[in-house]
Amino acid sequence: MSAGGKHGKTWLGRGIDTLSLGILFAIMWGATYVAPGYKGEAAVVAALGFLLLAGTLLSELVEVLGMPHLSGYLFAGIIAGPHVLHLVEHESVKRLEPVNTLAIALIALAGGAELRLDTLKRGLRGLLVALGLQTFLGIGLMALVFFVARPAFVNGMTALPLLGVAILWGVVAITRSPSACLGVLSQTRATGPLARFSLGFVMASDVVVVVMLATAITVARPLLEPGSTFSLSAFSSLGHEILGSVSLGTTLGLVLAAYLKVSGRQLLVVLIALGFGATEVLHYLNYEPLLTFMVAGFVVQNLSKQGDRFIHAIEETGGVVYVVFFASAGAHLNVPLLKDFWPTALLLTGARAAVTIGVARLSAELANDEPSIKKYGWGPLISQAGVAIGIASVIAAKFPAFGAGFRDVAIACVALNEMVGPILFKVALDRAKESKAPTPSLSDAEDAPPAAST
Amino acid sequence: MSAIALLMGLLLLSYVGSLIIGGRTAHGLPSGVEFIGLGFAVGPHALGLVERSMINEFEPIVQVALGWLAFVVGLDFGRAGGRRVRTKPLVLGVSCAVLTGGTVAFVVNRMLTIVAIPGIDATGGLLLAAGAGAVTAETTRFVVQWVAVRWNVKGPVSDLLVNIAAADDLAPLVAAGAIFAFVPSTNVSLDMPAGGWFLLSLSLGGLLGTVTALLLRGAEGYAVWGALIGTLLLGVGTATRFGFCTIFVTFVMGIALAGVSPHRRALRRMVSPTERAVLYPMLLLAGAHLDARPLLEDHKLVAVVALVLMARIVGKLLSGFVLRAAVPAARPAGPLFGIVLLSSGPVSVSCGFVFALRFPGRVGDTLLVCAAASAVLGELVSTFALKNLLTQLGEATVVAPAVVAPPSAPVVEEPAAHDDRTSSIPPAPSSGRELT
Numbered sequence: 001m002s003a004g005g006k007h008g009k010t011w012l013g014r015g016i017d018t019l020s021l022g023i024l025f026a027i028m029w030g031a032t033y034v035a036p037g038y039k040g041e042a043a044v045v046a047a048l049g050f051l052l053l054a055g056t057l058l059s060e061l062v063e064v065l066g067m068p069h070l071s072g073y074l075f076a077g078i079i080a081g082p083h084v085l086h087l088v089e090h091e092s093v094k095r096l097e098p099v100n101t102l103a104i105a106l107i108a109l110a111g112g113a114e115l116r117l118d119t120l121k122r123g124l125r126g127l128l129v130a131l132g133l134q135t136f137l138g139i140g141l142m143a144l145v146f147f148v149a150r151p152a153f154v155n156g157m158t159a160l161p162l163l164g165v166a167i168l169w170g171v172v173a174i175t176r177s178p179s180a181c182l183g184v185l186s187q188t189r190a191t192g193p194l195a196r197f198s199l200g201f202v203m204a205s206d207v208v209v210v211v212m213l214a215t216a217i218t219v220a221r222p223l224l225e226p227g228s229t230f231s232l233s234a235f236s237s238l239g240h241e242i243l244g245s246v247s248l249g250t251t252l253g254l255v256l257a258a259y260l261k262v263s264g265r266q267l268l269v270v271l272i273a274l275g276f277g278a279t280e281v282l283h284y285l286n287y288e289p290l291l292t293f294m295v296a297g298f299v300v301q302n303l304s305k306q307g308d309r310f311i312h313a314i315e316e317t318g319g320v321v322y323v324v325f326f327a328s329a330g331a332h333l334n335v336p337l338l339k340d341f342w343p344t345a346l347l348l349t350g351a352r353a354a355v356t357i358g359v360a361r362l363s364a365e366l367a368n369d370e371p372s373i374k375k376y377g378w379g380p381l382i383s384q385a386g387v388a389i390g391i392a393s394v395i396a397a398k399f400p401a402f403g404a405g406f407r408d409v410a411i412a413c414v415a416l417n418e419m420v421g422p423i424l425f426k427v428a429l430d431r432a433k434e435s436k437a438p439t440p441s442l443s444d445a446e447d448a449p450p451a452a453s454t
Numbered sequence: 455m456s457a458i459a460l461l462m463g464l465l466l467l468s469y470v471g472s473l474i475i476g477g478r479t480a481h482g483l484p485s486g487v488e489f490i491g492l493g494f495a496v497g498p499h500a501l502g503l504v505e506r507s508m509i510n511e512f513e514p515i516v517q518v519a520l521g522w523l524a525f526v527v528g529l530d531f532g533r534a535g536g537r538r539v540r541t542k543p544l545v546l547g548v549s550c551a552v553l554t555g556g557t558v559a560f561v562v563n564r565m566l567t568i569v570a571i572p573g574i575d576a577t578g579g580l581l582l583a584a585g586a587g588a589v590t591a592e593t594t595r596f597v598v599q600w601v602a603v604r605w606n607v608k609g610p611v612s613d614l615l616v617n618i619a620a621a622d623d624l625a626p627l628v629a630a631g632a633i634f635a636f637v638p639s640t641n642v643s644l645d646m647p648a649g650g651w652f653l654l655s656l657s658l659g660g661l662l663g664t665v666t667a668l669l670l671r672g673a674e675g676y677a678v679w680g681a682l683i684g685t686l687l688l689g690v691g692t693a694t695r696f697g698f699c700t701i702f703v704t705f706v707m708g709i710a711l712a713g714v715s716p717h718r719r720a721l722r723r724m725v726s727p728t729e730r731a732v733l734y735p736m737l738l739l740a741g742a743h744l745d746a747r748p749l750l751e752d753h754k755l756v757a758v759v760a761l762v763l764m765a766r767i768v769g770k771l772l773s774g775f776v777l778r779a780a781v782p783a784a785r786p787a788g789p790l791f792g793i794v795l796l797s798s799g800p801v802s803v804s805c806g807f808v809f810a811l812r813f814p815g816r817v818g819d820t821l822l823v824c825a826a827a828s829a830v831l832g833e834l835v836s837t838f839a840l841k842n843l844l845t846q847l848g849e850a851t852v853v854a855p856a857v858v859a860p861p862s863a864p865v866v867e868e869p870a871a872h873d874d875r876t877s878s879i880p881p882a883p884s885s886g887r888e889l890t
Contacts, residue, residue: 013672020668023661027692035641035695041514046691052684053669056677266469269731273465280458319676320683 014061021057024050028080028087039091047092048099051077051327052320059323068426070183073323074419077330088331096328100386101289102275103325106318107179108290109271110186111203112249112297113311119196126367127200130377133363134201135208138355139170139216145351146170151344153405164223165402168395171216172388172410173352175209176202177421178290180383183322184425186315192434193370198380198425203294206387207242210288213391214238217398224399241288248285249292252278253299260306267313329385329418338412345412352413356381372432379428383421384414457508464515464735484600484837485799485829486737493741494826504742512739513811517700519736520804521690524701526729527623527801528708530722534595534620543614546780547621550795551591553776554769555625559587561765562758571754573816581633581813582758585821588629589806590766590828594799595619597832601840601850609849610783615794615840618777623705623801630805631655631702634812639697655698656706662689663710670717682725697812701804733800740807744826745819755820762824763831770795787843794840797832798825 028050031038051073059072082090120127143166154165181202185195214235221228252274259270274293282289297314301307338345360378363369369377392410396403429435467489482488496503532539539547563583566574574582598615601607635652646654662685669681686704693703712718749755774792778784784791806825810818844850 016668016671020665023665024688027658027661027688031692031695034644035639036643038641038695040641040694042517042691042694044691045514045518045687046695049684049687049689049691052680053665053688056680056684057669266731269465269469273462277458277462277465316676316679320680323680 014064017057017060021054021061024053024057025080025085025087029085032087039089041095043089044092044095047088048096048324050080051088051096051331052323054080055323055327066423066427066430068184068422069187070180070322070326070422071419073326074330074333074422077327078333078335081331081333083333083335093328093331096324098276099321099324099328101279102272103179103318103321104290104386105275105279105293106271106314106321107182108293109274109297110311110314110318111178111182111199112253112294112299113301113307113314114182114185114199115203115298115301116307117302120200123193123197123200123369126197126364126369126373127204129367130197130201130360130363131204131208133359133366134205134356134381135174135212137359137362138174139167139212141170141355141359142173142348142352143167143170145348145355149344149347149351151348151405151409153402153409157402160223164220165399165406167216167220167223168399168406169348169410171209171212172391172395172413173348173355174205174212175384175388175391176205176381177383177385177387177418178202178206179322179325179385180418180422181380181425183326184380184422184429186318186322188426188429188434189436190429190434191436192372192432194372194376194379194429194432195434197369197373197377202380206294207291209387209391210242210291211238213394217395224401237286241286242291244285245282245287245289245291246295248282248287249295250299252292253296253303256296256310257300257304257306260300260309261304264306264309267310268317271313271317333415333418334411335415337408338415341409341412344409345416348409349413349416352417353382372434376428376432379425379432382417382424384417388414388417457511460504460508460512464512464738467734467738468731470734483833484597485594485797485833486596486733487799487826487829487833489734489737490741490744490803490826490829493738494744495741496738497742497744499745499747509739509742516736516739516743516807516811517690517694518687519732519739520808521686521693521700521704522732523729523736523800523804524627525686525704525708526725527627528705528710529712529718529725530620531623531705531709531712532621533722534616535599539617539621542780543617544621546777547618548624550593550618550770550773550776551622551625553773554766554795555587555591555629557587557769557772558590558762558765559583561761561768562586565758565761569754569757571752571758571816573748573752577637578817581637582817582820584629584633585805585809585813585817586758586762586824588626588633589802589809589821589825590762590769590798591626591629592622592798592801593619593770593795594797594801594832595623596799597797597837597840601837601844605841605844605850607844607850609844609847611787611847612844612849614777614781614784618795626801626805627699627702627705630808631699631706634697634699634702637697637813639695642696651696651698655693655696655703658689658692658696658698659703659706660710662703663707663712664714666707666711667715670715670721678724682721699808699812701808736807737800737803740803740822740826743807743810744822746823748816748819749823752816755816758820759824759827763827766828766831767793767796786847790839791843794836794843797836797840798828799832802828 028046031046054076055073057072058076059069062072062075063069077088079085080087082088082093143163146166146169147162150162154162157165181198185199218232218235278292279289282292297310300310357378360381361374364374364377389411392407396407399406426435494500498504498506498509532544560583563580566579566583571579595616598612598619602612602616632648632652635655636648638646638651666681666685669685670678673681685707689703689707690700693700711721715721749759771790771792773795774787774790778787778791802825806822810822812818841850
């Protein structure tokens with residue numbers, strides 16, 4: 001290790017990080033001041049670089065407060081974004097969406113590859129009990145809270161339509177954030193029962209939520225639109241989507257495993273091609289990219305011997321992509337909306353956290369899980385991000401009568417959960433003593449004798 | 455062809471490029487001109503598989519790729535084959551490039567003052583003349599290394615040529631930075647003389663290089679790549695926003711980083727394998743961007759391109775005389791020594807490309823054509839002239855392709871004692887991959 005210690009780990013280091021952050025903000029501010037109103041592609045390129053750097057630096061600085069790196073990325077985006085300092089404009093954030101496509105693919109591949117069949121089998125009972133209870137009790141209790149709280153946008157609704165909206169809200173409430181979970185796990189390098197449970201639960205819950213959304217829409221439609229009839233047609237396309245995704249994911253996983261075995265070179269280029277190219281194909285086929293990539297990762301891990309190599313390659317590529325992904329998510333966060341809806345958002349978020357913690361404790365007791373899961377099993381379940389907003393947007397599009405208000409309140413709640421959730425998860429992992437040391441630094445590589453690094 | 459298909463094609467090229475780096479022989483042509491040809495063939499003016507709108511959509515990626523290549527050149531500037539270039543060859547290399555570029559710029563300017571070309575006003579004429587000088591100044595280091603790898607070259611003249619080619623990148627990149635400073639972007643609200651803009655672009659590159667060094671201080675894992683990519687993107691984005699020359703800014707950034715960071719050797723080893731992986735897609739897009747229509751519409755522009763090539767030959771011949779006068783070891787090479795300096799490659803094409811992007815229309819298109827024509831001329835004339843010269847001088851042995859390191863990978867890292875800035879640092883690991 002160099003004399004100065006690790007990046008930002010000493011007070012001098014943190015001072016230099018703060019100075020660097022100040023310089024970056026000054027450059028970005030200078031660009032905005034000298035060339036105001038610039039809407040060209042260069043603004044997107046500069047925004048990408050700035051979010052990457054500012055996110056990385058802020059993540060080092062928030063470590064002092066015990067926060068995860070992910071919170072630093074988010075805060076960098078919020079501060080520089082279109083709702084606070086306007087250094088990164090809304091247009092640029094929108095045009096950064098291709099990075100999200102790549103990040104989601106990598107997150108799903110990594111998530112699937114982290115799921116090992118033998119460890120899944122060991123914790124299967126606990127996982128199934130937790131999934132079942134969090135899904136059904138979670139939807140039921142959160143629908144009840146929503147029904148009683150009756151936010152402003154459903155004022156004037158009679159009981160039956162209100163019940164329909166409440167069921168839909170319940171589905172939004174049970175969504176988790178695989179990206180936040182993997183982001184914190186990747187930083188802390190946590191291993192242990194809680195980390196394994198978190199990964200298994202969050203990845204599986206993503207599939208469950210898709211099914212529950214179709215079910216909830218089917219159930220809620222007759223309540224919200226009295227003229228409409230009960231129809232199971234949504235399940236036909238859902239079945240096609242899920243089966244197709246699993247089949248294609250299995251094929252993709254086998255191809256990846258074969259490539260890793262035969263060549264395995266330039267995985268960075270292969271992963272980028274997969275992230276962009278395969279996602280495009282999946283959208284064309286109307287398949288679910290998250291599920292497809294998750295299955296592909298799972299197949300590589302469990303049906304070949306290339307799992308560890310694959311995870312290592314994704315970590316190397318994904319590290320940079322995740323920073324931009326979360327920082328642009330922060331820039332995307334509609335802070336003014338949170339200001340408008342904070343009482344409702346606070347009530348619904350608080351209730352969700354209470355329900356999640358209560359149900360997590362109950363399920364862990366019922367399944368007789370490990371002590372760390374019993375105590376901190378709720379940790380990974382608070383975070384929400386893109387999936388929740390995506391589901392709220394789907395509901396908003398399907399039910400325009402109340403959709404806009406529904407989506408706005410959902411975004412405000414997600415904003416809170418996105419900021420608080422990763423912090424709680426890191427605290428849980430730290431307290432469960434599952435967090436590990438950071439990765440080797442450039443200084444370590446410089447200082448290491450050549451033989452040691454081969 | 456859809457944008458995603460083009461992206462997949464570029465990634466495939468990048469993959470091929472990275473495999474070539476991993477290989478043990480010098481594949482393809484040294485200037486990479488075949489990829490320019492391929493790009494032109496699939497581009498909007500030949501087969502039309504890649505449309506103009508799609509190329510415009512890829513402009514940010516092109517700017518970043520160009521910036522990255524210039525950054526790699528800056529990071530390794532003044533070094534050849536892993537060793538530091540001594541002051542004399544360094545000065546000679548820069549002088550030869552200035553001489554060639556100056557000759558071309560002077561001749562083109564003279565022609566444009568005599569012959570008026572519709573669509574090119576006085577400012578455009580100056581821009582075209584100066585740009586032609588910048589685009590044609592360099593001698594690519596790839597050709598010397600390519601010949602060295604193929605024919606197992608070793609000797610004082612080949613060493614001199616390697617050093618000259620490594621040093622002369624400074625001239626075209628600084629010239630491009632200066633030319634851009636004379637034509638500031640219309641988006642900026644500040645009014646400043648050209649010198650001010652040039653200093654500002656220089657400062658931006660220097661500042662970003664220094665910030666990168668600060669960020670890399672003990673950076674962990676992917677954060678190393680994150681810091682490099684992040685500062686590069688910020689630099690390219692900000693430079694484009696101001697109307698600065700992106701490749702000049704990132705070149706300065708590379709030099710500043712190499713000057714300030716104690717990890718410079720490890721960084722060089724990390725980034726050098728990426729050079730060809732970025733280069734080939736960039737050359738393909740440059741080829742697709744080539745628009746010969748202005749030349750077909752107005753034959754005076756064809757005369758300009760021909761004049762540029764002839765002036766370049768004259769400039770390089772003059773450079774050959776300078777080299778023979780200054781370096782006794784080069785005297786046996788004969789009066790046509792300058793011919794072997796004619797090869798041009800990535801830096802020239804990068805310069806031509808940034809001009810084409812920043813000044814779309816007759817000036818930019820003509821400069822990109824000049825860069826491509828210059829690369830083709832070098833490939834036709836210089837590569838084999840160089841091989842023949844080195845064989846005559848007894849520095850090349852015609853054998854099967856040598857099993858030595860590829861062209862752009864440093865063959866031997868300099869001994870720590872040769873580098874006063876890095877003498878206290880123990881040897882870095884053998885590959886950049888291990889650093890992360």
